[in-house]
Amino acid sequence: MNIILSAIGGTIVLAIIGIAVGLFLSGIDRRIVARMQARIGPPLRQPFTDVKKLLTKQSIVPANAIPWLFNLMPIAALASSIAVLMYLPFGSLAPILGEAGDMILVLYLLIVPSLALVIGGFASGSPYATVGAQREMVSMIAYELPLAISVVIIAWRLMAANVADPFSFMTLMETSVWDVAGPLGIVGLLLLLFLFMWITPGELSKVPFDSPEAETELAGGILAEYSGRNLGLFSLAQAVKMVGIIAFGVIILLPWNLSPVFGMTGAGAAVIDLVFFFVKVIVVSILSVTVVRTMMARLRITQVVKVYWFVFGGIGIAAIILLMLDAFLMGGV
């Protein structure tokens, strides 16, 4: 009984934290982009104000839409984004559902919000949303390849170093992949870090990979027909997903904590690690989302596929080869 209660309580707390951090992140993102474009930009609380307003506004369902699917998908997107957070360790805090899921599950859960967007787009019965949904599907297929490559090779490298249960987040909390890798492996991991930086904007449909939403082409694409509460829920889902995907990257590739440096233990260590964790999330989000979207133009969907499969796929394969060579040289296999 206690376990169930604490799981429910934990979920609620986590949902609130996830939403708050996510909206705060998009506030920082908008502000920094504005500064880089020599504008002043909105205040940091702007995303909160936006969502608050959206949630109070009327939600219009188009005549051509399939109402139940159309209304269900924003909830599905938000629920699955929050579900991702429940499997992720934050700093030195173990995940709420720690033992129950691993990296592969999180990979699947990260697809669900995009899938919900796609279904919602098709269900809204607008040509813009339909084209947007098709593009979202194509870009999902595109970025899943390098993403899967990076996750699997990291787990494989841990396994090669005789670490038990390499896909589990509990293992990742204790063993950093940087500690087991040799010089060649470090180069491979740096490549993976670079890869992850470029997968994140794709996952989040940000410029240059924002063709599913492309404002000037599709007038918002998938979200063209969404308004009011439904659009508010989608923006919340997007914010939480932003935290989820970046946190996932930070956990597997930037796993360091501050508390061992200070020699702290107990609650103090948990707090300082949590703060440090979110600092890492913010820094990664600025580097891989904000800076990238300021300095680039939108790619065509065909170019998105080419870039992810051939350029980033190629880098992924190079990383695989390096890490495998490293494992052989280090005598792990």
Added chain:
Amino acid sequence: MAGNVPYKIPIGPIHPALKEPVHIELTVMGEEVIGADFTPGQTHRGIEWMGLSRNPVQIVHLTDRICGICGVTHSLSFARAVEQIAGITVPERGDYVRTIIAEFERIQSHLLWAGVAAHELGFDSLFYLAWRVREDAMDAIEFITGNRVNYDIIQIGGTRRDITIDQYAKIRTCLKTYKDLFSKLKKLFLEDAVIKSRCIGTGLLSFETAMAYSAVGPTSRASGVTADLRVDYPYCAYGDLDIKPVLPTAYGKDVNGDTYDRIVVRIFEIAQSIEIIETCLDNMPAGPVLWEEKVVKILAACKKASGEAVGRHEAPRGEAVHYVAMDNADAPIAWKVKASTYSNAHVWPIILKGAQLADIPIIVASIDPCMSCTDRVAITDNGSTKIFTKEQLSKMSYEKTRRMLQ
């Protein structure tokens, strides 16, 4: 992708990719456009009709408000038509002031377009940059004319304001800023990998098609047509200048007639305009800028005039034409405006065909459409739409002429 069934995507009348209302209907198969058509007439305001009950000096102010960007284009074309009918000679200095302001307009119009193009490509940082540097030209225009948008500097027989000697320094500073900026603009717009990959080879307009459809301005020059009114039929101070039409070869490349070439032409035309203004400033003749200071006398001359004339001007977007007919009355008996977009918009269905859906906004924008300059007609017949054949149209125009002669 979703089956092989072609489906229709409407762009407009109101759409984020369009800065002004126009309706474009695309037939799309997957992501490829297999057919395109457009319906103008969404911003008709009846300006010509308003003009027919006003005198030429009043109409000049009206022409300033046809478009928010071509602030001098329409008033200059209209004034040139009226001057021909009334036999008014513009003083040399007036011609130079007209040229300077027309070229400043070209700079700000091309920079505005460059920003829009960047935005259509999803490159918002470049959009903000282009619009920020455009402010210098706007400031210079305000400095010369007193207005930012509707310049109101053209008068029948010259200009309403002179550029005084102590204004030269500030104008030269503005030109220097642009000269220093030019290499940066060139690098940002023409060397960016994503812009290149999105624009090279898209929206192809061949030389033959450009000629057949009478495309004008940078749209035609990007396809290798050496047509530039300023060179072919010099007016104002252009006859004194040594200028050549800007072709994509200016950037040392072959002429393809694609979207990229249109960017090249416009960017290099900015450089050309800077040079023109500098030369004009150096060689400004002395004297008045206006044929006659007193408006009453201008009006009297116009009232005495009868005949018809065409006033032309190479606007930033291409040639603009004003047809004016006067018959010993206060108001002209006919006034017809044909903006450059009217000629250029007809190539849309051709350059859009075969394009990727993602490239529609930049291809549509690449001709630099200006709908409020173009729209002269709107069908408001209880919401029903009619398509007239050529014979019906000629019959209707005969009838209208007869009505007017009665």
